[in-house]
Amino acid sequence: MLVKNKSDISMSEITAESVFLSRRKFIENTASLTLLGAAAMGGASLVAAAPQDKTFTNLPRSPFSTAIPPNRFEDVSTYNNFYEFGTAKEAPALYAGGLRTRPWTVQVEGEVKKTGQYALDDFLKPYALEERIYRFRCVEAWSMVVPWVGIALRDVIKGLQPGSRAKYVEFTTLHDPTQMPGQKRNVLDWPYVEGLRIDEATHPLALLAVGMYGRVLPNQNGAPLRLIVPWKYGFKSIKSIVKIRFLEDPPVSTWMWSAPSEYGFYANVNPDVDHPRWSQAKERRLGEIFKQKTLPFNGYADQVASLYTGMDLRKNF
Template sequence: MLIRTPTPHDPLPSEITPRSAYLNRRQALAGLGVAAASPLALAQGAAPGGGKLPKLPGARSAVAGAFATDKPTSYADATSYNNFYEFGTDKSDPAANAHTLKTRPWTVSVEGECAKPGRFDLDALLKLAPMEERLYRLRCVEGWSMVIPWTGYSLAELIKQAQPTSKAKYVEFTSLADKAQMPGVRSGVLDWPYIEGLRIDEAMHPLAMLVFGMYGEVLPNQNGAPLRLAVPWKYGFKSAKSIVKIRFVEKEPLSSWTKAAQQEYGFYSNVNPNVSHPRWSQASERRIGEDGLFAKKRPTLLFNGYEPQVGQLYAGMDLKKNY
């Protein structure tokens, strides 16, 4: 139902957590009640899901650039090697700890400079637009990458529902921060809750995705259940997880990592091989799953390979100044 209301990263180690670490999730969307369907990840040649979570059907997306040509990362790697500091700072921590996350009931508050603010429950969001499957590259600022089949729809569908006013220049996203469910929130590694933001035209771009599933199943807790963003031309930390609030604002939001280390994590955070992180180069990346002794790093692509689709958003901008 829809209820209306008034108005310090380091490059990653090479070890991968065993699959058994994430399979014991007692509350991983068990009550979602999504109808079973043929796994679309298999239909698109993607790696299958783990088979432990409800299926989430979706049609192949017609959005330009929605399907990377890269080989998909295995489900085991994608669900056991994660950045989700609310559950710990080690890459294995989210898979080990995220079983404590309760994803029912779940509501998302839509606020700020919009004509139709309100609170959406999860069922309303699942029905807001047809589900699509898209195969996106994910590039982490730490120097690693994955290729993941997501299920969801363009974020623009929710934005259009909210009808932002002319004052809405940016969209701010707030993630859940609950010490009882998220052991990492008890630490001072970031100023909680986790906040991210996009310029309104970035958020309205068809490739900016509101995600409810991956590999043909609902999202595992450690990957941002029950809903998250996927903004494939930006570094991974821009894609907020476990979202509870979306707010339309006039001024640029102060993102959590920008607040923590502005010299390292700029607001735009577009993937750019020509702009180095202060502590390492961004010119190449290590694809998770290609970790053999003689595996070569891949060259990093401008806008993560999505330049034909999104380059015009930044025409005339100094991409080094606006990093």
Template sequence: MPTYRPPHIAPSDITPESVYLSRREWMQGAAGFGAGLLLPQAFGADAALPTFYKSRYSTSEAPNSLREVSSYNNFYEFGTDKSDPAETAASLRTEPWTVDVAGEVGRPRKFDLASLMKLAALEERIYRLRCVEGWSMVIPWVGIPLAALLKQVEPNSRGKYVEFTTLLAPEQMPGQKQRTLDWPYVEGLRIDEAMHPLTILAVGLYGKPLPKQNGAPVRLVVPWKYGFKSIKSIVKIRLLEQQPTSSWTRANPGEYGFYSNVNPEVDHPRWSQATERRIGEFSKRKTLMFNGYGDEVASLYKGMDLRRFF
């Protein structure tokens, strides 16, 4: 199995841009990458998401630019280099798309994209995203609380964990032809983590549908955990009684635990987690416990040994 390597960032990859792109700039950026690559076919190049509102959960930090967010990605289904997804994700077909939700629930159901967006009002949430190798971004996601979806299927008392699965389609996802991981990609949360109001299913960013390289058409975002926990292109959600095994934990349990909370006091075996570099900046900053969301989520882990449950 290939070794998972920290990224090497060229100066050209980190040109600082700290404000939202205007609609005109969005279209210019989309033209630069190729509109068919950036936007799901279901929406078209000039698409916008349905009406959404600004969430109270947003950080006040300035977001990274669309170009930074959509050209520097971890999405191994499209290659292991950070530039690979933007170059190869055009092959992903996002229409039609359904998310099958079942398991320990009273009302299993399949959701198409339209029904997902009707679950609750869409929110824009500006979240920090922290990657395990030491880089971070601030991204204006548009999505719905995962709790809104889970309430629709009525979890029963045995549903203690939530398992997520990515599309398995090697003909669309060239990285799945490689044995980098045991495909399809699988992630998991505890049910209280999944129901926490910070946890969302993102369907867009910058007010537009998700670019394919960012996990179109629907992905998980859990802002107090490392970015690899935010599984992309989700097709299946299962509520389980037993803790699922996530893909990176299966691949290397000594380096990637189930919880994957941002914890600067627990180093990755091959690098420190005490500092991070924001894409668009040259200097490093101290990593915050729970990625700065400790006031909201620390109570979920009260009494747990966070060095053991990493």
């Protein structure tokens, strides 16, 4: 059961933002004092307190998983494009430590029956987690293979009961420069927004991930909740999601807004359609020296090509 509808909350229960923030600050200060104390006592407890250490056990393996051996965890967790924490590849691993992933709320809006604010754990509770080893291809012509832990996005969407006018799904990342220092600079138009057509979002391959390598997602990889759309370039797989909105019209993604001639709505991996900056014919798998050929739809053509029949993929890039 999905609980806590927006209408359930009376106005008097809503905390004023200023009160909320000062309370936050207080909790933060006390928390950091406690942590400092713990660190002074030996530091081990600090490590144990990190949610990253939580592991998932007995995860069912998915038939969608690739047999290619995954990259090293260190590669995947230290080489990230997550501009909310800085534009250098190593910046997210260095600066994402301040992101608070609990409590975390996901807001559901738009052409959908079950609108409302969901505590993340309630939001996820009805679904069983599974592991899916996917290829991941960045628009910058590098790639990796990652064992994600998550749930099929289609199951979540079904549970939310979108209406007939829900043609698109829009996702939004947290916007909070105090937790995401990269947002202090207007490198992109914050908050980060991405979108899918509803039939793409309900394709069995689309995944809502909460973990990787059997543990909770590191902050720099998009904790606590991120999208994985393996047949599209990595920037479509939005991180640290706080809002899911169902729309009749196509949303404008952040990168489309930033450079419309370079980034389209679909952003399907396509070796035949070049990006103005990078040839997409080849890719370099992290940890390797030489490039390999990029496959149409990142190797998922058999499963997803039918979503785009009759479409000119050069125009709809």
